[in-house]
Amino acid sequence: MIPVAKLVIKESIRKKIYHFLIIFSLLILFVLYSYSPFGVKQQTKTALDFSLSILPLLGLFVTLFTCTTLIMDDIKSKKIYLILSKPISRFSYLCGKLLGAYLSIFLVYFIMGIIIFCFVYFSGMRQFFSLTKIFWAIFFSFFEMMLMANVIVCLAFFLPQGTAISLSIFSYLFFHIKSNFLKYALLSNPNSVKTFIWKIFYYIIPDFEYFNLRDQAVHNFVLKNSQIYMPLLYGTATLFLFLTIAAIFLYRKEL
């Protein structure tokens, strides 16, 4: 499992588009921070809000870039033959691939996280922000991307690459706004069949709003322990659910 994960990281690092993404995002942050004079609380807040908003977008790009071809590329190019003819099970191979993808995404979050921390720390407005809350906001954004990685791998098994990318972006947005759909359905007609279907969907489809702690970080709102442990538990369960689905797809796949 570990050699496969290492190979994914090596591939990510050696692909130039990955460098381009990191440089591009650093450039955005640099431009943003140059226009936010230090010492002004509101502008520091705006810059932090923007950074934490752009982070998932960058994360999503890297996740899409890494994960849509993560396994299907090996299958199409038949590289998988030489891997699975070694003493490694399909499940270990899948776990290795996903672990490598998580670490590649983590690398981006790590670099961006350090920049955001440094910005807040040296802004002169540190007393108005909690570094712990900023850490949890960044961490859960990363956690969201781990979940997305599993979702994308599942979708890529049976969809062409372009469709898988489009559907992944749609899924990401939908996972964030799905609770609003349910609220709307409940308001319009609480006892209809449509509302019942929405309720089923509500419990099946992941809710990414659980992982959104941006407001707590930017506006320094209260962060309860349950707002950390519950999403961690919920996210881990969802992560394993999608891992199981991906494993079933891979075991059934004729290579």
Add this chain to the structure above:
Amino acid sequence: MCTLIRITDFYKSYLNKFTKTKRIAVENLSLEIEKGQIYGLIGPNGSGKTTTIKAILGFIKPSSGQIEILGKSPLDSKKNRRIGFLPEESYYHDFLTIKEQLEFYGALYNFPTKKALDIKIAEVIELTGIKQYINTFISELSRGNLQRLGIAQSIMNDPELLIYDEPASGIDPVGRFEIRKILTDLSREGKTIFMSSHFLPEVEKLCTHIGIILNGKLLYSGKLSDLNTEGKDLEEKFMNLMRSDSK
């Protein structure tokens, strides 16, 4: 004798989801590969050779029939510790050098130490004649050297059974000669080789046993010498079998 591969009534068909038609890839194929044999499965393109190899390695599941390899199911990944596989085409990670690629495959075999892995890599690149290209990126290698890399990765674990899919495919005569020499040496070391090929002179020079497959059906399986009793060469015999089957 010890049977390393046992295939009983292997049948594989594919269903076209659009036309709803069934295509039979392999039909009731049965064969046994004993220890020490060099078995060549020969047949034209699309006859079912690669499908059989894929099923032996557990990449595809039989529609019906039984396959046993080294006494285990093809889906058991532990059996791969004792197997070396060379696919028809070179399916490598072209962003790696030969050394990095072999280190990756070696890591999958879980060598006890890095030093043991390095020694093994030095040994296999020496044997296959790619020592001077050790730090060359795979994307820069010729077809012949890719095939040598393929053989190098297949013997890293010192396997007792080698499964080669068209080892001489796309190689020039010099490369074919060298690969034949490597395979002969490996056989002398006591390794069992199961290979597919449509290059008959190669099979004739190398194999002790052959199987002839056409349209998914095994027409002959046995000693090469038993087939070749009337003074005809393998190519002629092969053509006769094909003609008689098509009648």
